[in-house]
């Protein structure tokens with residue numbers, strides 16, 4: 001249970017409705033800002049006007065997936081009101097308080113560090129990234145199906161990056177009967193991909209590997225599917241770029257060549273907000289229990 005834990009939730013989207021309801025189930029005291037137009041939140045969560053005093057008793061502050069922008073602005077899908085996080089709020093936070101966010105830009109990192117406030121980026125955690133890879137792979141598959149006139153079964157696909165998202169993507173494609181090549185840069189990843197029944201290759205051989213491919217799923221967050229690679233790809237092939245913005249594809253050249261290339265950010269929140277919210281909520285519950293009880297005992 002989270003009885004007695006004071007949570008302040010600032011902005012968010014459908015995923016955060018799930019988080020609010022999960023925390024409410026566990027008896028946390030929740031104040032929420034930026035949910036005026038939302039009717040789905042648990043009635044025990046108090047919708048409050050945003051002001052600096054809300055921070056004085058908070059044990060945990062929860063921010064949306066993107067945290068804040070470079071000016072401290074917080075986005076909410078359920079409000080037209082602007083919320084801004086600045087030093088006037090952080091200086092009021094108790095020292096044991098923790099800020100939880102999906103990701104943090106430099107603004108938020110600097111703000112927390114200047115006030116000595118612990119900040120946790122949930123999407124950096126292995127457990128969250130691995131759970132999130134499930135709706136991500138399903139969303140990528142959906143995009144591939146919508147943008148091709150052939151089946152995944154018997155298609156030739158490439159997955160770039162043998163990380164948390166790449167492994168799930170490859171396994172999902174494999175399960176549907178695609179012939180999956182896996183682009184890696186490490187020999188241990190090469191060996192593991194081989195063991196999984198994938199067809200591994202080293203990234204520096206991508207140009208050759210791409211010449212007879214139907215689908216590329218990129219998870220490497222750097223320019224990897226260059227004009228040189230795209231020039232070798234069949235024109236019917238489709239690139240689904242899952243890497244964080246701006247992706248790892250030369251989209252300008254792909255368009256010029258007539259190869260369909262799609263940047264697909266934020267898939268868990270788009271294709272499965274309920275599941276994505278449950279992933280965030282479960283992780284938050286675990287962290288709050290650990291973090292807050294530890295810090296109170298210091």
Ligand code: NAP
Pocket residue numbers: 129132133136160161162163164165166184185186203219220221222241242243244264265266267268
């Ligand atoms: P990850 O576990 O760190 O995996 C990234 C992979 O890329 C690793 O295997 C890494 O190789 C490889 N890599 C990085 N730089 C490389 C380079 N220069 N050359 C070759 N390989 C390189 O990350 P992840 O959690 O899978 O996330 C991957 C990307 O997807 C991130 O940008 C993340 O933000 C994004 N993402 C998007 C969605 C969505 O909805 N579109 C959802 C989740 C994540 P090493 O292991 O050798 O370092």
